[in-house]
Amino acid sequence: MSEQQIKITLAQLNPTVGDVTGNAAKARAARETAKAAGADLVVLSELFIAGYPPEDLVLKPAFQAACRAEIEQLARETADGGPAMLIGTPWVEDDKLYNACALLDGGRIAALRFKANLPNYGVFDEKRLFARGPAPGPVTVRGVRIGVPICEDIWLEESEEYENVVECLAETGAEILVVPNGSPYARDKADLRLSIVVARVTESGLPLVYLNEVGGQDELIFDGASFALNADLSVAAHLPAFEENITTLLWRKTADGWRCNGPIAPQLEGDKADYAACVLGLRDYVSKNGFPGVLLGISGGIDSALCAAIAVDALGADKVRGVMLPFRYTAQVSLDDAAKLAAAIGIRYEVLPIADAVNGFERILAPVFTGLERDITEENLQARARGTLLMAISNKTGAMVVTTGNKSEMSVGYATLYGDMNGGFNPIKDIYKTEVFRLSSLRNSWKPDGALGPSGEVIPTNIITRPPTAELRENQTDQDSLPPYDMLDAILERLVEREEPLADIIAAGFDRDVVTRIDRLLNIAEYKRRQAAPGVKVTRKNFGRDRRYPITNRFRDFGKVLPAPDEMLVTRTSRASAEAFEG
Ligand SMILES: Nc1ncnc2c1ncn2[C@@H]1O[C@H](COP(=O)(O)OP(=O)(O)OC[C@H]2O[C@@H]([n+]3cccc(C(=O)O)c3)[C@H](O)[C@@H]2O)[C@@H](O)[C@H]1O
């Protein structure tokens, strides 16, 4: 008897949310590639036809109908005898909306499986959108029973509600697990995914194919990096991260179950992965929203320099325009460094002095401001004049303004509303200032595959070594009003990412006054962040989809050590449910 085999094509592709026809075309093309490779099955990522995450768009009946119509058309096309297709789609049944995966084969929708575990934490809101699916059984493709847990279905949270889909699939005869994912990038997420998959393979004794989406969707970046593990936990295949890839894997049935020995691509880690995420995020935001290019203010400082390098890597120098907008506080060295940067990355670069605009505003305001001291108002006028001029160029050319505030600044509100906060998208919104320095140095010695910018030093060393300054008044540097960036970022990481009580941060050795001040600045800047442009998420907790604080908020942590909870105050009846009273 000949050995049993199955060829599974992993289509790690970049769908666009809402582009149902375009996504169907991508799925169709991937199936053609799979067919040419003699595959039995082609797999696409979670909710592929809709794009992920579709947010409330998926609640729109016209959108649900459009997705279904494309799925039905793709199903008809499988009558050609080519590979079956597993594709993610919204699906309405009995008036309920499911996050589904359809098996299209032989001209029909041969099977439907619904996601049972809906993530509702961090950046995910799926309980708001979808109904829970029932515990699923495997689907059969060319005689092989394939289990299809959908993304969160393999994460096995310890909760009463959790449906152990993998256990259920193993018990009902699955031979291989194929998991379509919409798993966004975050630092160290790759290790987390691997540990989750290792646990599921170990428990079930089944090999697992983890197929992830790639591409940027607003704040979220999907890094792809799809992989497969054999049942003995050896890596069967690993696709590259941050790029589209179609790979066909040959699985053979051996005495020890199904095995595969596929290609293993090197993976990006740490700062390199963060940089690649920023590039992909900006590229997809600009291209998926149809901008012909971008422009940004080039100050001679490091934030705008890093953003310009990312923009050139993402879009190519011909789609990036830099504008230096000097005022009387702009140092000659800033003008020189800005010009040097623009030349190094090869972008169109103009110098537009803003004195007429700022002085004009001041003249108009003079009668209103008579007798009042000069203060931050006049500083903000400079940032606002720059913001207005950049927006004018955007309106005239159609190019989008890239805004450049790093995570440290966005945390403490060091940015001017309707000034340097103007812009459509921020590639470094989730990158702390200390990391801005690291990524800038990194980019001078390395660039990611597919980057469209030049190799070698692109950010002049002086921009990296010079103390940062907003140049809004004479001899100003950022460190006049803030603690050193390494201290600021360490405190912010504890406050934002880890939500540590102030008492713990102080106990860890940070100065009480500094910590209290930073916490206060963080709290009062919420209104600014709510009006800030979206930007790439790279950390465990970004501002925007992850960290959702109220703007109107009187709570303050005063750094006091509070007493431990007094359990004696909670009686048995305090906790009893209504049922307990019925009997
Ligand atoms: N809760 C709230 N809800 C709604 N609006 C609120 C508000 N609290 C204040 N506001 C309003 O916000 C406005 C104040 O904000 P805004 O006009 O931005 O001004 P503001 O935050 O006072 O000043 C800008 C800050 O950013 C710094 N900056 C500017 C530019 C570049 C850099 C840099 O380092 O790169 C730093 C600058 O040194 C200063 O500390 C006022 O109109 C106030 O009424």
Ligand SMILES: Nc1ncnc2c1ncn2[C@@H]1O[C@H](COP(=O)(O)OP(=O)(O)OP(=O)(O)O)[C@@H](O)[C@H]1O
């Ligand atoms: N002279 C300038 N010419 C053009 N753009 C400017 C100028 N000054 C500020 N900007 C824009 O406003 C943003 C905020 O800059 P600012 O210099 O106030 O502080 P920063 O956050 O340290 O940024 P950078 O490191 O880029 O200077 C800059 O990144 C840049 O896009």
Ligand SMILES: NC(=O)CC[C@H](N)C(=O)O
């Ligand atoms: N789409 C999903 O279900 C994703 C949830 C999962 N925990 C992840 O981050 O990968």
